[in-house]
Amino acid sequence: MERAAILGQIDDVLTQSARGSGGIAAISGSTAMGKTTVLNAVAERAAEAGSTVLGIVGSPYERDVPFSALAQLLHAIDARFPGAGAPAHGAPPAARQDGSSAAGGFEEPDDATAHAPETMAAALVSPEAADDPLAVARQTYRLIARLAAGRHLLITVDDIQHADTATLTCLGYLAQRLSRHSVTLVYTCGASLDERPPRLLRDLLYLTGVRRLHLGPLTREDIARLVDQQASFLPADAPGDPFVTEIHTLSGGNPLLAQALIDEHASRLAPRPPASGTGCPEGELPTGHVFHQAVLAYLHRLGPRAVRLARCIALLDEAATPLLLSRLSGIDAELVERCLRTYGGAGLLDGAAVRLPGVRQAILGDMPHEELTALRHRAARLLHDGGAPPRAVAAHLLNAGPLREDWVASVLRDSARQALADGDVPLGVRCLELARECCTDEAQRLAVKAEYAAAQWQLRPADSAPHFLALKQPAVTGALPRAEALRAAEGMLFHLRFDDAVDVIDHLGDGPADETLASALRGTRLLMASEFPGVLHRPVRPLPPVTAAATSTSELRARHALALVLERGADAYAVALAEQVLKGSATGSRGSLRAAPTALLALCYADRLETAAEWYASLGTEAADRDAPAWRAQLACVGALLALRRGRLADAVRRAERAREQFAGPAWNAQGALALAVLVEAHTAMGDHRAAAGYLAPEPPPGLFLTRAGLHYLYARGHHHLATGNAYLALSDFVGCGALMRRWNIDTPALAPWRLGEAEALLRLGDRDRAARLVEQQLATPDTGLTRARGMALHGLARVTSTAKQPAILRDAFRLLESSGAQYEAAAVLADLSRAYQRLGEKTKARPTARRAWRLAKSCQAEAMCQSLLPSPASPAQSADPRRHAAPRAARRTAHDGFGGLSASERRVAMLASQGYANREIADRLFITVSTVEQHLTRVYRKMGIRNREQLLEGAQAVSYEPV
Numbered sequence: 001m002e003r004a005a006i007l008g009q010i011d012d013v014l015t016q017s018a019r020g021s022g023g024i025a026a027i028s029g030s031t032a033m034g035k036t037t038v039l040n041a042v043a044e045r046a047a048e049a050g051s052t053v054l055g056i057v058g059s060p061y062e063r064d065v066p067f068s069a070l071a072q073l074l075h076a077i078d079a080r081f082p083g084a085g086a087p088a089h090g091a092p093p094a095a096r097q098d099g100s101s102a103a104g105g106f107e108e109p110d111d112a113t114a115h116a117p118e119t120m121a122a123a124l125v126s127p128e129a130a131d132d133p134l135a136v137a138r139q140t141y142r143l144i145a146r147l148a149a150g151r152h153l154l155i156t157v158d159d160i161q162h163a164d165t166a167t168l169t170c171l172g173y174l175a176q177r178l179s180r181h182s183v184t185l186v187y188t189c190g191a192s193l194d195e196r197p198p199r200l201l202r203d204l205l206y207l208t209g210v211r212r213l214h215l216g217p218l219t220r221e222d223i224a225r226l227v228d229q230q231a232s233f234l235p236a237d238a239p240g241d242p243f244v245t246e247i248h249t250l251s252g253g254n255p256l257l258a259q260a261l262i263d264e265h266a267s268r269l270a271p272r273p274p275a276s277g278t279g280c281p282e283g284e285l286p287t288g289h290v291f292h293q294a295v296l297a298y299l300h301r302l303g304p305r306a307v308r309l310a311r312c313i314a315l316l317d318e319a320a321t322p323l324l325l326s327r328l329s330g331i332d333a334e335l336v337e338r339c340l341r342t343y344g345g346a347g348l349l350d351g352a353a354v355r356l357p358g359v360r361q362a363i364l365g366d367m368p369h370e371e372l373t374a375l376r377h378r379a380a381r382l383l384h385d386g387g388a389p390p391r392a393v394a395a396h397l398l399n400a401g402p403l404r405e406d407w408v409a410s411v412l413r414d415s416a417r418q419a420l421a422d423g424d425v426p427l428g429v430r431c432l433e434l435a436r437e438c439c440t441d442e443a444q445r446l447a448v449k450a451e452y453a454a455a456q457w458q459l460r461p462a463d464s465a466p467h468f469l470a471l472k473q474p475a476v477t478g479a480l481p482r483a484e485a486l487r488a489a490e491g492m493l494f495h496l497r498f499d500d501a502v503d504v505i506d507h508l509g510d511g512p513a514d515e516t517l518a519s520a521l522r523g524t525r526l527l528m529a530s531e532f533p534g535v536l537h538r539p540v541r542p543l544p545p546v547t548a549a550a551t552s553t554s555e556l557r558a559r560h561a562l563a564l565v566l567e568r569g570a571d572a573y574a575v576a577l578a579e580q581v582l583k584g585s586a587t588g589s590r591g592s593l594r595a596a597p598t599a600l601l602a603l604c605y606a607d608r609l610e611t612a613a614e615w616y617a618s619l620g621t622e623a624a625d626r627d628a629p630a631w632r633a634q635l636a637c638v639g640a641l642l643a644l645r646r647g648r649l650a651d652a653v654r655r656a657e658r659a660r661e662q663f664a665g666p667a668w669n670a671q672g673a674l675a676l677a678v679l680v681e682a683h684t685a686m687g688d689h690r691a692a693a694g695y696l697a698p699e700p701p702p703g704l705f706l707t708r709a710g711l712h713y714l715y716a717r718g719h720h721h722l723a724t725g726n727a728y729l730a731l732s733d734f735v736g737c738g739a740l741m742r743r744w745n746i747d748t749p750a751l752a753p754w755r756l757g758e759a760e761a762l763l764r765l766g767d768r769d770r771a772a773r774l775v776e777q778q779l780a781t782p783d784t785g786l787t788r789a790r791g792m793a794l795h796g797l798a799r800v801t802s803t804a805k806q807p808a809i810l811r812d813a814f815r816l817l818e819s820s821g822a823q824y825e826a827a828a829v830l831a832d833l834s835r836a837y838q839r840l841g842e843k844t845k846a847r848p849t850a851r852r853a854w855r856l857a858k859s860c861q862a863e864a865m866c867q868s869l870l871p872s873p874a875s876p877a878q879s880a881d882p883r884r885h886a887a888p889r890a891a892r893r894t895a896h897d898g899f900g901g902l903s904a905s906e907r908r909v910a911m912l913a914s915q916g917y918a919n920r921e922i923a924d925r926l927f928i929t930v931s932t933v934e935q936h937l938t939r940v941y942r943k944m945g946i947r948n949r950e951q952l953l954e955g956a957q958a959v960s961y962e963p964v
Contacts, residue, residue, distance in 0.1 A: 003222075006027065022181050024186070025211040026188075027039065027187070027188045029190065032256035035215055042186055055155075059162050063162055065164055073140075137172075144181070153182065158187070165198065165200060169200060172207075175207055226259070250291075254298065256294055257346065261287070265285070292359055298346065302339075305331055308330075311367055312325050313353070313354060315376065316379060319383065322337055324386070372400075373400045380396040394412055397412060398434055401434075403438060409438045413431070416428040417451075423627060425629065432455050442479075450471055453491060458631065459629055461494070461630040468492050469497065476503055476507045486504075489502075489504040493532050494671070505521075522545075524543065525543035530708065536744075554592040558596075562605070564577075566708070569750060578602040579603070582615050605751060609821040610820075616642055641712075643655060647862075649686050652679075655678075656676075660676065679691075679692070680717060683695070687865075693720070714734070714736055715734070718730045731765070759774040778793045779797060787820040791812075792813070792817070794813035795829050803840060810836065814829045824857075826856060830849055830850075850869055853869055854869040902939075902944075906943070
């Protein structure tokens with residue numbers, strides 16, 4: 001609409017000029033706003049109306065060449081009117097005061113002058129002409145006046161702001177005298193960001209009678225019409241209100257950018273999904289190479305300083321401020337503000353930052369590498385000097401490469417610590433890698449090397465051993481700061497390099513003591529007591545006593561809680577300490593988050609399974625937002641142990657596998673061994689003994705059995721041996737596990753109830769008396785609040801007690817296990833309770849108890865237990881019921897042959913039907929429909945040669961609950 005109005009006004013000027021009264025129109029507007037397009041439209045209209053059009057195009061590259069723009073006009077005249085004003089001599093003579101030429105100057109052409117070899121352009125722009133531009137202006141005026149005498153002339157000047165001063169003098173002289181001639185002068189003038197317009201241009205722009213017209217951005221309606229004009233080239237889903245709105249938003253109404261977006265969208269092969277009726281979110285329209293190149297073209301049209309400033313804006317991104325941009329670019333603050341307004345008006349900025357990441361990358365990619373590197377280093381210095389956060393400074397250093405200045409390594413280390421605390425481990429590692437290259441002295445380099453080793457453990461824990469071992473020599477020689485040396489020692493402990501770790505710890509006593517080191521040593525002692533108890537006695541120098549004051553770090557308090565639980569059971573103070581750390585993690589405390597897996601493990605060993613599960617779910621949400629592989633793997637490992645103890649066997653396997661992905665490496669380590677132990681125990685409980693055996697195939701190193709994880713390994717392997725019929729091997733594992741736990745003074749059943757495992761192995765070997773003594777020893781220990789452990793001990797007691805006493809004991813065991821959340825153990829208790837009822841002849845209690853046990857086992861995905869709960873027919877030796885001999889012949893045949901001729905599904909239905917279950921009960925128990933049960937029974941009757949359920953009951957009434 002605006003452009004049509006401008007063309008209409010210029011038409012008025014042309015009409016007026018054609019009647020002999022010249023006119024001037026000036027079209028102004030921002031860069032790439034379509035001024036040239038409007039000017040070309042004016043020229044086309046004038047040419048169609050019979051006017052003679054002569055054009056000039058200003059160029060910034062010819063601004064310092066006198067008469068360079070005027071030469072274009074004269075060349076056009078010479079091309080249209082050959083010899084129209086050729087001079088009589090090779091150079092223009094001096095002009096008289098009245099404007100005539102002393103030697104005839106520019107006269108009407110005749111035969112002699114029409115074919116002169118010199119053209120007007122050559123004469124007017126000769127060196128002599130440059131000495132007297134006013135004379136050239138007069139001669140140009142006379143020439144234009146003669147040409148306009150017989151026709152209407154339209155002179156167009158595009159980008160007049162780039163015209164040379166000499167040409168501006170001529171145009172100004174001409175503009176002041178156009179009112180008497182049939183001449184129209186129309187020019188476009190762009191806003192220059194690099195410099196103010198010269199006085200001659202301002203005079204020309206503001207002459208009396210000039211029709212000044214301003215070209216603004218395209219409106220949304222303008223863009224809609226532009227899209228409609230090109231609808232045939234666009235995907236069918238593109239034209240529409242959301243599409244137009246996005247183009248208007250991203251281009252700021254700039255025609256160059258709007259057209260680039262349309263062109264780019266038209267070139268895409270696949271149409272985008274249909275937009276919603278409420279309009280597309282800002283920036284949803286994808287941008288690519290075409291649009292990015294259009295932005296670069298727009299910036300370069302604004303001038304070199306505008307380009308330099310745009311690069312600084314793209315580089316600083318969200319840190320950009322007018323003052324900082326001025327200092328970085330070397331451009332005065334006023335021009336910076338003006339450029340920001342211009343860029344914002346073109347839709348390029350959001351505040352002081354580039355709106356679209358792709359545009360930002362295109363602007364930076366347009367810079368030579370060396371120039372970009374230097375600019376990044378300069379930006380980093382300015383930000384550092386201005387007190388910017390270390391991570392903001394480090395962002396530029398990371399992209400620029402090494403800069404060996406004193407302040408650089410310190411900033412990168414600070415940034416790395418912040419990134420690691422925030423859970424962005426890859427960024428922390430990158431900062432430390434660059435810091436190593438920027439160190440200016442050896443002490444600083446060693447400190448960075450130690451921090452880098454710790455960061456590598458957080459990123460790739462299984463592969464971090466070489467980084468820690470490389471620090472041993474500087475640690476024992478005292479070249480490495482003691483706090484960093486202690487951190488390296490803890491890394492060596494993780495990788496089971498105990499001799500190296502103890503050497504480093506022993507050398508830490510050399511030198512003056514301080515509270516910071518003492519606190520760190522207490523933390524290491526607690527780590528050894530809870531994770532590596534077999535190494536605790538090895539250091540020559542005694543470590544500080546175990547204390548954790550209220551002012552201690554979260555990591556120290558969490559380690560203390562774990563050590564107390566392993567020593568005392570569900571100690572109330574230890575549980576409160578662990579929950580305090582976890583509550584701190586819920587508030588986003590970085591130290592508490594780091595210590596959260598240890599605190600969670602303390603709750604797990606304290607048999608606070610449900611509480612621990614709630615905290616694990618909360619931490620799982622936090623884990624999703626943290627790029628900290630080792631921390632996530634630690635959490636998954638503890639979560640796997642927690643799921644195992646709650647009977648969530650599939651969850652235990654999944655979490656343990658996730659932990660092993662990070663901890664499994666070329667050598668064994670403590671966390672990887674714990675994850676493996678959970679996998680073995682979970683697969684054994686699920687009945688997948690082949691998978692469990694596969695995890696046990698690699699030979700564990702001797703150092704593993706100096707760790708808490710080694711106890712889990714022995715206990716899990718013992719259960720695997722029991723499940724696969726190797727009672728002697730199982731007994732050896734349980735005995736070894738118990739010996740280590742007693743030696744290390746962490747003999748708590750919450751860690752590994754080895755006495756119950758040993759008792760079960762002895763029962764398999766027929767030694768009930770020794771088994772009973774072990775169970776009694778377990779029950780004789782003080783009640784430390786370990787509900788799950790107490791329930792398991794009662795279950796063990798029932799197994800060594802007479803059948804008549806078992807139900808009461810098993811019911812107490814089930815109550816404790818159910819309240820603690822230990823579903824797998826609770827299902828095992830119910831299974832034994834159903835068998836006890838069966839042996840006691842209490843079938844009305846046995847059946848519902850078995851059903852409940854089966855369902856609970858099924859929810860745990862304990863398939864081996866589910867199979868053991870399915871009824872199987874007894875052998876003839878197991879049944880001495882005299883009624884069996886009075887059964888019909890078909891029933892006797894059934895009892896002798898069992899259900900061997902039936903399919904697995906038919907056998908399960910027949911077994912339950914033989915116990916008197918109704919069809920509905922069978923369907924509920926086997927998770928099938930009643931119709932399916934009826935179909936199975938029909939086939940069972942046919943195959944067994946019987947006619948009804950009564951015959952099935954008579955022939956197969958001796959049912960055993962023993963495993964098949």
